[in-house]
Amino acid sequence: MSWKNIINIKNLTFATEPGGKEHYKSDSASLSSEMGAKKLGFHAEILHPKQFSCPYHFHHSEEELFLVLEGKAILRQANQYREVTTGDLIFFTNSPDGAHQFYNHTDRPFKFLGLSTKDELDVCEYPDSRKVNVRKLRKIFQDGSKVDYWKDENNPAQHWPKKYLTKS
Numbered sequence: 001m002s003w004k005n006i007i008n009i010k011n012l013t014f015a016t017e018p019g020g021k022e023h024y025k026s027d028s029a030s031l032s033s034e035m036g037a038k039k040l041g042f043h044a045e046i047l048h049p050k051q052f053s054c055p056y057h058f059h060h061s062e063e064e065l066f067l068v069l070e071g072k073a074i075l076r077q078a079n080q081y082r083e084v085t086t087g088d089l090i091f092f093t094n095s096p097d098g099a100h101q102f103y104n105h106t107d108r109p110f111k112f113l114g115l116s117t118k119d120e121l122d123v124c125e126y127p128d129s130r131k132v133n134v135r136k137l138r139k140i141f142q143d144g145s146k147v148d149y150w151k152d153e154n155n156p157a158q159h160w161p162k163k164y165l166t167k168s
Contacts (some may be wrong), residue, residue, distance in 0.1 A: 002036055003167040004034070004036060005035055005036065007034075007094070009029060009044060009069065009106070009113070011053070012029040012031075012044050013029060014027035014028060014029050014044070014045075014046055014147060015027060015028060015029070017071040021154065021156070022154070023052050023154070023157070024051060024052050024053070024054065024055075024153075024156075025047075025048040025051045025053060026045050026046060026047045026048060026051065026053065026125050027045070027046045027048075028043050028044070028045045028046075029043060029044040029045075030043050030137070031043050032139070034126060037119065038118075039118055039165065040050050040073075040115060040117065040118060041048060041115070041116045041117075041118050042113065042114060042115040042116070043113075043114055044111065044112070044113050044114075045111070045112055045113075045114060046074065046109045046110070046111045047102060047104045047107065047109065047110040047112070049102065049104050049107045049108060049109070049110075050104060050105070050107075050157045051103070051104050052101060052102070052103050053073075053101055053102035054101060055077060055101070055102070055126050055128065055129065055149075055150075055153045056097035056099060056126060056128045056156070056159065057099060057100070057124050057125060057126045057127075057133075057158065058092070058094070058095065058096055058097075058101070058124070058125055058127075059092075059094045059098065059100045059121040059122055059123070059124050060094055060095075060122060060123040060124070060125070061094055061104070061117075061118075061121060061122040061123065062094055062116050062117045062118065062122045062124075063091070063092065063093060063094050063098075063116065064091070064092040064098070064100075064114065064115070065089070065090070065091050065092070065114075065115045065116070066074075066089070066090040066092075066110050066112050066113065066114050067088075067089050067090075067112060067113045067114055067115075068084055068085060068086050068088045068089075068090070068110070068111075069086065069111040069112055069113055070086055070109065070110070070111040071079065071086065071104070071108050071109055071110035071111055072084065072085045072086075072104075072105070072106050072108075072110065073102045073103060073104045073105065073106075074102070074103045074105050074164045075100065075101075075102055075104070075108065076099075076100065076101045076102075076160065076164075077088065077092070077097075077098070077099065077100045078096065078097050078098070078099050079099075081160075081161065081164050084102075089160050096125075096127075099125075099127060101156070102130055102138055102159065103156075103164065103165065105164065105165065105166070106163070115117075119135075120135055120136055121135065122135045123135065126153075128152075128156070128159045129142065129151065129152035129153055130142055130143060130151075130152075131147065131151065133149075152160040
């Protein structure tokens, strides 16, 4: 037996996320494919200080679950804000109520484990940039036109109250 179904989270190798943009710097350890998962996606991620996790989004089919392994961040969920910290388990439903984004407001890394169901028919919406990602087509649309993933995501702070961006 290869035991590839067991990985010690303390021994992960993280790599800088390819194609990341300013304001979205993180390191990631992809785990689901390495461990042979077919219906679940999961990874560990280290979000750098003063960075956002990803564009604000929600899914129509997939559900997501995050476990904070180390550090603190501000969670934006359905345009509400709160701090999350080590040990918090956070579930996002597949609806606008599950729209989410993390911001590392501290000077220390924010480390988390992300887990999601996988559905090739999933549609993901990005409310801040008015985009829709149709997974099966592998295309992202904004106002009816095909666009790049990062279009209109260059200033995520504009959608956040300043008091959460300066909190430490």
